[in-house]
Structures are given as structure tokens and as C-alpha cells.
Amino acid sequence: MKILITGGTGYIGSHTIVDLINNGFEVISADSFLNSDGSALQGIEKITGRKIKNYKVDLTNKEDTEIIFKENPDIAGVIHFAALKAVGESVEKPILYFDNNINSLLNILDNIVKYGVKYFVFSSSCTVYGSPDKLPVDEHTPIQEAESPYGRTKQVSEMIAKDVLSNTNVKAIMLRYFNPAGAHESGKMGESPALPPLNLVPIITETAIGKRDSMMVFGDDYNTRDGSAIRDYIHVMDLADAHTKSLQYLIDNPKALDYDFFNLGIGQGVTVLEAINAFEEVTGEKLNYSIAPRRPGDIPAIYADYTKAKTLLKWNPKRNIEDIMKSAWEWEKVRSN
Ligand SMILES: NC(=O)c1ccc[n+]([C@@H]2O[C@H](COP(=O)([O-])OP(=O)(O)OC[C@H]3O[C@@H](n4cnc5c(N)ncnc54)[C@H](O)[C@@H]3O)[C@@H](O)[C@H]2O)c1
Numbered sequence: 174m175k176i177l178i179t180g181g182t183g184y185i186g187s188h189t190i191v192d193l194i195n196n197g198f199e200v201i202s203a204d205s206f207l208n209s210d211g212s213a214l215q216g217i218e219k220i221t222g223r224k225i226k227n228y229k230v231d232l233t234n235k236e237d238t239e240i241i242f243k244e245n246p247d248i249a250g251v252i253h254f255a256a257l258k259a260v261g262e263s264v265e266k267p268i269l270y271f272d273n274n275i276n277s278l279l280n281i282l283d284n285i286v287k288y289g290v291k292y293f294v295f296s297s298s299c300t301v302y303g304s305p306d307k308l309p310v311d312e313h314t315p316i317q318e319a320e321s322p323y324g325r326t327k328q329v330s331e332m333i334a335k336d337v338l339s340n341t342n343v344k345a346i347m348l349r350y351f352n353p354a355g356a357h358e359s360g361k362m363g364e365s366p367a368l369p370p371l372n373l374v375p376i377i378t379e380t381a382i383g384k385r386d387s388m389m390v391f392g393d394d395y396n397t398r399d400g401s402a403i404r405d406y407i408h409v410m411d412l413a414d415a416h417t418k419s420l421q422y423l424i425d426n427p428k429a430l431d432y433d434f435f436n437l438g439i440g441q442g443v444t445v446l447e448a449i450n451a452f453e454e455v456t457g458e459k460l461n462y463s464i465a466p467r468r469p470g471d472i473p474a475i476y477a478d479y480t481k482a483k484t485l486l487k488w489n490p491k492r493n494i495e496d497i498m499k500s501a502w503e504w505e506k507v508r509s510n
Contacts, residue, residue, distance in 0.1 A: 174198055174249045174424070175200070175245060176193060176200050176250045176252060176420065177202075177203060177248045178193075178203070178251075178252050178254065179232060179253045179255035179277070179281060180202075180254030180255035180296075181200070181201075181203065182213045182227060183204065183209050184209075184353070184364040184366065184409065185409060185413070186202070186252075187214075187216060187362060188357060188409045188410060188413040189252060189412075190202065191217055191220050191221055191413065192410070192413035192416070192417045193417055194217075194221045198417070201228070201241075201248075202214075202225055202227040203232060203255070204227055205230060205231040206229060206367070207367070208258075208366050208367050208368055209366065210365065211227070212365060213365070216357070219359075219362075220359055228241045232255050232280055232281060233273060233280065235283075238277075238284060241284075242284040242287070246288060248290050250420055250423075251281060251292070252294040253278065253293070253294070256274045256277070256296065257269065257273050257274060259323070259368065259371055260300070260320070260324070263323035264321055270326055271322065274323075274326035274330065275330065282334060282338065285343055286337065286341050292343070292344055292423045293334065293338065293343055293344070293346070294416055294419050295345065295347045296348060297327045297348060297350070297434065298324070298327045298349055298350055299349050299351045299438070300320065300327055301331065301349060302349075303320055303472075304320070304472040304473075305475060308442070309440060309476050309477055309478040311477075311480065312434060316328060320472070321470060331434065338431065338432060344423045344432075346419045346433050347432075347433070347434035348415060348434070349437065351404065351436070351475070351476065352372070352404045352405055353406075353407055353408075354407070354409065354497045355408040355409050355410070355492065355496065355501050356409065356500040357409075357504075358500050358503075360503040360506075360507050363504030363507075364501075373445060374406070375501070377498075382505050384509070386461065387463060388461070388462045389462065389463055390449070390465065391466070391467055392468070393446075395467070396473060397444055400446075401445035401447075402444065402472070402473055402474065403443065403444050403473065403474035403475070403476065404442065404443060404475060404476070405438035405441065405443070405475065405476035405477050406494055407437060407438050408491075408492035408493075408496055411439070415435075415486065415488050415490075422487075436482065437488075438476055438477025438479055439477070439479070439492075439493070440478060441476060441494075442474055447494070448494060451497075455495050455498045455499045
């Protein structure tokens with residue numbers, strides 16, 4: 174069965190391609206290299222022995238996007254990762270974020286309906302919950318005002334997908350990721366963004382390897398067990414597995430809801446200081462960090478209740494924060510060589 178992965182040379186897309194291939198799917202990718210250098214394609218080949226075709230297409234371009242579907246009328250499913258994802262940048266450049274993330278989605282959905290694609294899986298985010306009143310967050314937790322234009326693109330994208338795909342034969346799943354981190358355990362693939370990373374784990378590994386002199390922990394006065402903010406870090410290979418299981422669930426269950434959504438986290442909140450500690454323990458490296466004031470827009474704590482994914486998708490994340498740090502460090506050493 175042929176699956177189109179948009180954003181397939183990016184971080185989560187490339188790891189998902191490996192998992193899909195290992196589970197017998199045929200995969201093609203569409204990625205403009207807006208935030209990747211394309212090297213993940215070699216990583217995928219080294220791990221799976223398969224060469225993946227990537228359409229170097231800007232998915233906001235209607236005509237170019239349609240060419241992918243015209244040339245591949247047998248696409249059965251699309252997993253749509255392609256998007257810009259930096260929260261801070263989205264505050265500075267909201268038009269860029271709405272243009273890129275919404276127009277690419279519209280073009281993809283248009284072709285999905287036109288070319289009779291059956292399954293659609295979308296990369297959403299826990300940012301749709303804003304700053305939740307109650308933890309852990311399950312899928313009944315109310316959607317709150319978005320904290321950034323990026324978060325708004327995810328909220329709006331979910332609604333657009335629902336509106337466009339209702340009354341069609343397409344079945345859709347929205348996956349709300351918590352904090353993806355870590356790398357493929359082979360050390361052959363990991364996160365290598367074209368733009369400087371803004372999330373905690375690559376900042377930790379870049380500091381430890383000496384690409385950064387030091388790093389900052391934003392806030393040690395939150396109402397948490399050690400004062401630093403709590404997040405739910407999910408290993409990228411567990412996340413990849415959830416995408417394969419989502420597709421399989423839609424394929425195996427003709428009676429599945431036409432539109433559904435799932436939280437993907439491991440259900441354990443880890444503070445920033447605990448994450449740093451875990452890194453130091455598994456790697457033996459000492460991190461140079463200092464405490465800085467809270468950043469505006471950061472929420473104190475969020476972690477998932479993933480019972481729904483466990484029950485329906487039969488998804489059970491296997492890795493913890495130590496596995497994340499270990500694999501991310503191995504990858505950092507490889508890519509810095
Ligand atoms: N990484 C996270 O922390 C996180 C958390 C929640 C949700 N998400 C979502 O998951 C998805 C994948 O994230 P990621 O971490 O792999 O990001 P990434 O930047 O590594 O990958 C996204 C890929 O999409 C491509 N792309 C972006 N706009 C495009 C366009 N218009 N046309 C063609 N290609 C385009 C980029 O070149 C990049 O390779 C995104 O939708 C992101 O918003 C990520």
C-alpha cells in the first residue's frame with residue numbers, strides 16, 4: 174500500500190518512514206527542504222536499504238502539489254507532517270505560518286478528495302490545549318485559546334480537515350503530539366533541522382558537544398516539584414510507531430469514526446531539571462547551564478493521558494527519558510563529526 178509522507182525529510186517524518194517501511198508499506202515523500210537538508214533520505218536508506226523518492230515541492234503551490242497525485246494515482250494514504258513549527262518565529266511572522274501551514278494543508282486535502290485517497294493522518298500538537306486547567310490532559314480536555322499563531326494553525330487545521338473530509342470517503346486521524354525527542358537507535362538518523370533547534374533535547378546535546386557555550390533553564394519558580402517546567406517527552410520512534418498503528422487502525426476498521434483524534438505522550442511529566450539530570454546520568458557528560466527568568470507564553474506543566482491511543486490504536490510507548498537522552502546523544506556525536 175502506497176503512502177505519501179509530506180515533510181518526509183524532516184525529523185518525525187523521516188523516522189516514521191523507517192517504521193512504515195519496516196511494516197511493509199511503500200512510501201513516497203514530498204518535502205521542499207524548507208527546514209531540512211535532505212540528509213535524512215540517506216539515513217533512511219542506510220537503515221532500511223530502501224531509496225525513497227522525494228518530490229522537492231513547495232506544498233503551498235497548487236499545481237506542483239497536484240503533480241505528485243497525478244504521477245501516483247495509487248496513493249492510499251497521506252501522513253501530513255509538512256509545516257513550520259517554531260512557536261517564537263510564528264509570533265514574529267504569523268502570515269508566514271498561516272500561509273505555509275494552512276495553504277499546504279488545503280492543497281493536500283483538495284488532492285486527497287480529488288484522487289480518492291482513503292486515509293489521512295495529521296500532525297497536530299498538544300498546543301491545541303493551551304494552558305490546561307487539569308492534568309493529565311485527555312482528549313476531552315477543552316481546547317483553549319491558542320498561545321501562538323503556530324498553535325492556532327494546528328487548531329484551525331484540525332477544523333479544516335474535519336470540514337473538508339466530512340461527507341467524503343476519507344477517514345482521518347489527528348495526532349496530538351506532546352514533546353517529541355530522541356533519535357533512531359542505530360545512530361544513523363536523528364533531528365538535523367536547517368534552522369537552529371529551539372526545543373530542549375537538541376539544545377542539551379548541542380551544549381554538551383560544545384556547539385553552544387551554555388544553556389538556560391527558563392524559570393525555576395513554577396509550582397512544580399523542583400520549580401522548573403514539566404513536559405511529556407515522547408521518543409520519536411514511539412511516535413513513529415503511533416503513525417503506523419493509526420494507518421493500520423483505519424485500514425483494519427472500516428467502522429472506525431470518519432474523524433478522530435488521539436493524544437501521544439507517555440503520560441509522565443518530566444521537569445527540565447530532571448531532563449538535564451537524566452542526560453548527565455546516561456552520558457556521563459556535565460552540562461553548563463544557568464537559570465533564567467520564565468519565558469512569556471511558556472506554560473508551567475503539561476502531560477498526556479494516552480489511554481485512548483492505547484485502547485483503540487493498541488499503542489504502547491516503550492521508551493523513557495533515559496532512552497531519549499541516550500539516542501539523542503549518540504546522534505549528536507555522529508552529526509557533529
Ligand atoms: N517536533 C515537535 O516538537 C512537534 C510537536 C508537535 C507537533 N509537531 C508537528 O509535527 C510535524 C513534523 O514536525 P518535525 O519536528 O518533523 O518538523 P521538521 O521541521 O523537522 O519537519 C517538517 C518538514 O516539512 C517540510 N516543509 C515545511 N513546509 C513545507 C512546504 N510548504 N512544502 C514542503 N515541505 C515543507 C520541511 O522542510 C521539513 O523537512 C509538524 O507539522 C509539526 O508542527 C512537531
